[in-house]
Amino acid sequence: MELLIFADSLAFHGPAGPLPADDPRLWPNIAAAALGARVELAAGFGWTARDAWWALTGDPRVWAALPRADVLVLAVGSMDTLPSPLPTYLREGLRYLRPDRVRRLARRTYLAAQPTLARISGGRPVALPPRLTVRYLADCVRAVRAIRPGLPVIGVVPSVHRADAYAQVHTGRAAGERAVRAWAAATPGVTLLDLPELVGDHVRGGHGNPDGMHWGWAAHQRVGEAVAGLAGGVTTQAGASETGAR
Template identity: 60%
Template sequence: MTSSEPTPIGTDAAPQRPVLLVIGDSLSYYGPKGGLPADHPQIWPNLVAAELGWDVELVARIGWTTRDAWWAMTQDPRVWAAIPHAGAVVLAVGGMDTLPSPLPTALREGLRYIRPPALRRAARNAYGWLQPRLSPLGRPVALPPRVSVEYLETIRDALAYMRPDLPVIGTMPSVHRSEQYRSVHAGRLPAARAITRWAAEKSVPLVDLAEAVRENVFSDDANPDGIHWGWEGHRRVAAAVGDAVRIVHRDAEVPVEGLR
């Protein structure tokens, strides 16, 4: 029988492996030299899945905030397909929410729609010139902590409605040293406090990305943009997320020897 032929009725099919559903931003798939395909073996979602013996569904995009994660929940059919088979969901968003955004987010997102192309390039150059010069103000941030937590809770509540048994794991914002933001990150601490309160109230395990990647971000091994991590950062995040998944999911397998 070829692989294209249907399995006869009554034949025992191999059980489907749990899916690690990751809804994230570019920290989920950028390495030391830039963005990578979702199946790249060295990015942290795939390291975690390999360690647990699970499959992975990575739904992420550069610049995504918690608001974008909620939109993915409501609009992306990959998320809908993954939820019934998920062993755990990792909400790897929130870091972008904390970055200085003195110019409206809607302005940045709308640059791509400006026509004609010459005007679009001029507007993009102007935005790129203003952003680092206004970032030392530190405010406003892309999303206030209160709003970030509202979106996280909306996502958690929706998942609990569909799958009451499905573990949800949150993340604390990472750190950065980006010249694009003049290394300003005044919004991180208020966001971390708000997320911690929410997680404690809703019994959501948290992975502290800053704790995992701080050393790597401030080393020469990280991405030169000052935001994205090197491979050691991905390995440390994978170890932390894997530990969290094993705690909340009784069926997670023992780590593969030597993976860490």
């Protein structure tokens, strides 16, 4: 079995910081180990559903993994719900500023202002509006199934945070959850993993990374086991459907 996973930094960030993708304590690898499977992870800091779409359409490593995949895991959508006081193109564009001292000053200024701006704006706008989150998730599923009809898909209910970097504001999450649940309910073959149910107490209780967003190892273990359970179930169902169709 092979899992093709698109994810944000929740997939490779532990209690003390980011780690190499093959660290066995990370949830994708816990899931793969439980299934006796391989995992191909496409992920990045702050990735939204739009980044997953860009990776699917633009990363040749993903193209190579797609024919082997038994389950597609779209573990994106959590970062979509975060406050984004600056439009994404401006926020992401800070890295391109030159000279270096101007870039560093602009970044420090923005990060210092971000909590206040998130609080003043009531957490809006978000990094990616819910309608666009589900549009890109739907685009990913349609594109993959054009090549791999019937491939099982696991999506996620957006996670929670208590991050001081956003003044602990997360007013956009509820709308994001409603949109993702409605999309999954209307899309055959999509199963949702409820991240808040799995990691909510862990994050809100301060048991994860000090940044208030990323998880400790207990949460990674819980999520990895849950993904393995869902993946095992959906592949069994897919196999039964194929047998019945013959």
